[in-house]
Amino acid sequence: MQNSTNQKPVISIHYLNHYFGQGQLRKQVLFDINLEIAAGEIVIMTGPSGSGKTTLLTLVSGLRSTQSGSMRILGQELCGATNEQLIQARRHNGYIFQAHNLHRSLTALQNVQMGLEVQSKFSRPEMEECATAMLEQVGLGNRLNYYPENLSGGQKQRVAIARALVSHPAIVLADEPTAALDSKSGRDVVNLMQKLAKEQKSTILLVTHDNRILDIADRIVHMEDGKLVNNSTMSMAA
Amino acid sequence: MIFKVLKNRTPLGWLQLKHDKMRLLTALSGIAFADILIFMQLGFKDALYTTNTQYPRQIQGDIVVLSSQATNFNKLSTFPRRRLYQAMDIPGVKSAEAVYLGSLDWRNPQTRKKTSMMVIGFDPDRPVFDLPEVNRQLDKVKIPNTVLLDQASRGEYQEVISQIQQGKTLTTEIDRNTVTITGLFQVGASFQDDGALITSAQNFLQLFPRRQVGTVSLGVINLKDGYNLEDVRTYLNAYLPQDIRAFTYQEYVEFELNYIQTSSAIGFIFGLGTAVGLIVGIVIVYQVLSTDVNDHMAEYATFKAMGYRNFYLLGVVFEEAIILAFIGFVPSVAIASGLYRLTAIATALPLVMPVSRVILVLILTIMMCTVSGAIATRKLHSADPADIF
Numbered sequence: 086m087q088n089s090t091n092q093k094p095v096i097s098i099h100y101l102n103h104y105f106g107q108g109q110l111r112k113q114v115l116f117d118i119n120l121e122i123a124a125g126e127i128v129i130m131t132g133p134s135g136s137g138k139t140t141l142l143t144l145v146s147g148l149r150s151t152q153s154g155s156m157r158i159l160g161q162e163l164c165g166a167t168n169e170q171l172i173q174a175r176r177h178n179g180y181i182f183q184a185h186n187l188h189r190s191l192t193a194l195q196n197v198q199m200g201l202e203v204q205s206k207f208s209r210p211e212m213e214e215c216a217t218a219m220l221e222q223v224g225l226g227n228r229l230n231y232y233p234e235n236l237s238g239g240q241k242q243r244v245a246i247a248r249a250l251v252s253h254p255a256i257v258l259a260d261e262p263t264a265a266l267d268s269k270s271g272r273d274v275v276n277l278m279q280k281l282a283k284e285q286k287s288t289i290l291l292v293t294h295d296n297r298i299l300d301i302a303d304r305i306v307h308m309e310d311g312k313l314v315n316n317s318t319m320s321m322a323a
Numbered sequence: 324m325i326f327k328v329l330k331n332r333t334p335l336g337w338l339q340l341k342h343d344k345m346r347l348l349t350a351l352s353g354i355a356f357a358d359i360l361i362f363m364q365l366g367f368k369d370a371l372y373t374t375n376t377q378y379p380r381q382i383q384g385d386i387v388v389l390s391s392q393a394t395n396f397n398k399l400s401t402f403p404r405r406r407l408y409q410a411m412d413i414p415g416v417k418s419a420e421a422v423y424l425g426s427l428d429w430r431n432p433q434t435r436k437k438t439s440m441m442v443i444g445f446d447p448d449r450p451v452f453d454l455p456e457v458n459r460q461l462d463k464v465k466i467p468n469t470v471l472l473d474q475a476s477r478g479e480y481q482e483v484i485s486q487i488q489q490g491k492t493l494t495t496e497i498d499r500n501t502v503t504i505t506g507l508f509q510v511g512a513s514f515q516d517d518g519a520l521i522t523s524a525q526n527f528l529q530l531f532p533r534r535q536v537g538t539v540s541l542g543v544i545n546l547k548d549g550y551n552l553e554d555v556r557t558y559l560n561a562y563l564p565q566d567i568r569a570f571t572y573q574e575y576v577e578f579e580l581n582y583i584q585t586s587s588a589i590g591f592i593f594g595l596g597t598a599v600g601l602i603v604g605i606v607i608v609y610q611v612l613s614t615d616v617n618d619h620m621a622e623y624a625t626f627k628a629m630g631y632r633n634f635y636l637l638g639v640v641f642e643e644a645i646i647l648a649f650i651g652f653v654p655s656v657a658i659a660s661g662l663y664r665l666t667a668i669a670t671a672l673p674l675v676m677p678v679s680r681v682i683l684v685l686i687l688t689i690m691m692c693t694v695s696g697a698i699a700t701r702k703l704h705s706a707d708p709a710d711i712f
Contacts, residue, residue, distance in 0.1 A: 148628055148709040176630035186625040188335075190342035195333055202333055203630045209331050232342075248629075 093160070094121040095256060095288045096145060101154035103140060114140050116311045118154070124255075127279065127289040129299055132308035138292045139260055141308070145290060146258050147174035159255055176203055179249030179287070181259035181278070185241040187233040193220060193244045194229040200248040219251040220244070223277055239270030243277065250281050257282055259291040263298060275301055336642030339615065350611040354651025354688065355658065357604025361597050361684055362659035362676075363666075368593035369680075370672040374513035376579045377673075378443070381510070383453040386556050387575040388419070388542030391568050395582040397441075397515045399424055401538040402567045409563055410542070415550030420449050421539035423527045426516055432495040432504065433482045440476070441516040444527025451543045457521055460506040464523045469503045475511040476518020477671040497530055512671040544569075601691055608647060608695035612640060616702045628708035636703050644696030648688045655688075656681055 103115035114137045122128050132138050143149045144156060144163070150171065151164040159177055166174065179200075187196045197216035201207050207215070220229055223243040233241055242262060249257060259278065263271030275298045282289050291302070299305060307314050340347050379387075379396050388407065392400035407419040423444040428437045445451050447461035460471055474484050483493055484507060493504045512518050528534055546555055552571050559569035570578055584590045616623070623636050656676075663674040 143709045146628065172630055172632055175628060178630075180625070180628050182625065184621070186621055188619070188622045188625075190339040191333070191335070195338070198333060199626070200629060202331065203626075205331070207331070212331070 093124075094157075095124045095126075095159060096120065096122040096290065097155070097157040098145070099155040101141075101144070101151065101156060103137075103144065103149075103152055114311050115144075118313055120306065120313060122288055122290060124288055125283075125286050127282065127301060127303045128291070129302035129305050130290065130292045130308055131294070131299070131305060134294075136308045137311040138308050142258055142260055142290065142292055145256075146178050146180065147171040176252075177255050179252065179254035179257045181242075181245055181249050181257065181262045183261040183264045185233070185238075185245040185265075187241055187244055187248070189233050192230045192232055193225060193236065193247075196233070196244055197247045197251050200251045204252055215251055216247070219247040222281065223247045237270075238266055239273060242266060242270070242274050246274065246278055246281070250285065250287070253285050254287060257287045257289045259289065259293075261293050261295070262291070263293065263295045268297060271295065271298065334642070336639045337646055339619065339639070340643055340646060343615075346611055346615065350608060350647050351651045351654070353607030353611065354604055354647055354692070355655040357600045357607065357691065358652055358655030358684055358688055359659050359662065360600035360603065361687060362655065362680070363662060364593045364596035364600060365680055365684070366659070366663055366666075366674045366676075367672075368589060370674050371514055371589045371593075372580060372583055373673050374511060375515070375583050376576060377510055377513070378452070378519075379576055379579045381452045381454055382543055382572060382575070383451055384420075384543035385546045385552055385572060386544040386559065387570050387572060388544060388559070388563075388567050389570070389575075390540075391566055393568070394586065395579055396424075397426070397513075399540040401534075401540055402542075404537045404539045406563050406567050407539070407542045407544075410544060410559060410569075413555065413558055413562060415546050415555045416544055417547045418449065418545045420445060420451050420543045421524065422451055422541040422543060423524055423531075423534065424540040425527070425531045425534065427497060427530065429497045429502075429520075430495050431478055431480070431483075432493045433479050436478075438478055438517040439515075441513075441519045442470075442527060442530060443519060443521050444524045447523045452521075454508055454510070456508040460508070461523075463505040464521070464526060466503075466505070468500060468526060468529060469505045470520040470522040470526065471506040471508055472504045473510050473512075473519040473521075474507040475509045475671050477512040478517055500530060502526075502530070511673050542567075597687075601687060604688070604691040605695050605698075608644065608692050609698050611647075612643060612695055612699035613702055615643065616640060616699055620702075620706050623703065623706040624708045624710065627706060633703060636706065637700050640700045640703065641693065641696045644692040644699075645689065648685075648692035651692075652685055652688045655684075 098118050098120040101115055101118040102113060104111050104113050106112050118141065130138050144151050145158065147163055154164060156163040158174055161170070161174060163171065163174060188199065191199065194213070194216050197219055198212045201212045201215055217229060220226055223246055225240060225243055228236060228240065236244065257278065262274060262278070266274060278289065279301045375396065388410065390400040390402040404421050407421055410416055410419045425442050426439060427442060429440050430436065431438055447465050450458040450461060457471060463469055464471060472483070474480060483504065486493055487504060487507055494501050495504065508521065510519060528536055546552065556569045556571050626636065660676050663676055666672065667674045
């Protein structure tokens with residue numbers, strides 16, 4: 086599935102509607118979303134708080150069940166997918182959160198290994214080797230056995246990026262990865278994401294408020310009140 | 324396949340426990356506390372069973388005859404000695420000995436304090452107990468007003484013991500009689516009496532003036548070779564009047580045990596104590612594990628977002644529970660063994676640590692921690708990755 090061609094979009098969303106709540110409290114948060122993202126494309130999604138960006142991201146990532154419309158990720162339809170299919174879908178993604186969400190009882194190296202262990206196809210020495218190499222790539226080769234509490238904010242986010250990318254995911258999803266960082270660390274983190282994703286030919290969907298990092302995008306989509314605006318479904322950048 | 328998965332797995336539960344030393348210590352002391360409580364309860368229960376059956380176990384005979392009113396060794400009631408003579412008529416019966424039992428207060432020769440002692444009297448020419456120490460010294464109690472003292476009796480007897488061991492004798496007072504202690508043996512105190520004295524039937528009747536030679540507490544029958552134990556016992560029960568019951572030795576020991584286990588509150592009380600220990604353990608381990616799950620909610624949700632199944636996180640919690648069970652259990656065995664010894668010294672009760680109990684408590688501990696783990700995992704469902712994104 087990872088060798089999807091440029092002709093076939095990696096993420097393909099059609100007529101997606103999403104609702105929160107039940108009965109009288111039922112409220113529509115996403116309206117007729119159409120979005121296609123090709124392999125290797127870096128797409129930044131902007132928009133005010135509460136516009137539905139994060140909800141869309143959780144649907145793309147398989148963290149929420151798609152209710153109506155079509156959501157094809159790497160050729161797999163997530164609308165009406167079983168729980169097990171959602172779990173499998175999550176394993177093709179690399180996640181970068183606003184907070185680093187590293188496990189505090191694990192060292193940097195062990196945290197990154199957890200990104201490989203979920204695939205359950207590597208032996209322990211292989212995992213250790215990959216994780217070490219990945220941490221060296223994010224410039225933390227000398228911090229392998231540090232616990233998160235002994236790392237700075239930027240370093241922690243770099244470990245989180247290493248954890249997300251160590252399994253060479255087809256899709257990288259990031260939710261405001263720079264929100265908790267100062268401008269320099271934020272810039273470093275984004276450059277790193279861009280560099281690694283290009284090397285691994287991953288597709289990136291990044292949600293942000295941060296105008297300073299918009300320049301890494303191949304395409305910018307804007308979301309407002311649950312609707313996508315300025316969106317051309319034909320990708321030019323791939 | 325499973326082995327390979329386990330080998331490659333990061334021991335997350337262990338790493339989590341190890342990382343928070345304070346929480347680990349809390350959990351371990353909680354488990355150790357619960358285990359020690361359970362060990363003490365089981366120890367006392369067994370000690371009670373043993374002490375209340377140690378004389379019955381030492382009886383040297385094939386068949387034991389009791390009054391049909393008898394409930395246990397401490398409440399044997401009495402039956403006419405005539406029954407034993409009648410038993411002698413039955414084919415296969417070689418001998419039928421009378422044993423007299425009673426409880427009285429005596430003055431501890433060392434402290435001059437009154438304590439309750441069990442007194443056992445029988446014909447010194449015909450030993451009824453399998454106690455070589457006693458049987459060697461039976462000649463001594465043929466002298467009027469002499470007794471043998473159980474040196475494991477509860478209370479202060481060190482001086483008495485050392486004097487008698489040097490070959491001296493000591494006198495003390497029972498009611499208005501002066502009695503001489505001429506020898507020692509060792510069995511151990513029971514909950515009922517602080518100790519025991521063994522003497523001749525004649526001396527027994529001196530000490531208990533209201534008892535008559537014709538009413539005995541217990542009969543010990545030995546058979547001639549070649550006769551079937553059960554047959555003779557059945558015949559005895561049929562042949563003798565209904566005021567007595569005959570048991571084989573084995574049946575009698577079971578009768579005593581059964582009494583303590585069912586008719587006394589001992590089993591219930593210590594069983595309850597054990598249950599309380601278990602519940603205390605479950606509550607403490609649950610507290611620790613659920614706090615741990617709560618603290619790691621965001622991390623667990625992240626794992627779910629990465630594609631780990633709920634099952635994996637359940638595994639982490641149970642891993643923690645099992646690890647806690649084992650490492651909490653080890654110190655508790657050591658501490659409980661020490662406490663057994665201290666208690667044994669302080670109370671003269673036979674508290675020992677059999678392997679079977681160690682295994683039983685280990686199993687209980689694992690169950691305890693698994694139950695706590697199972698309750699704690701209910702919180703895992705709230706680790707929803709959609710909420711932390």
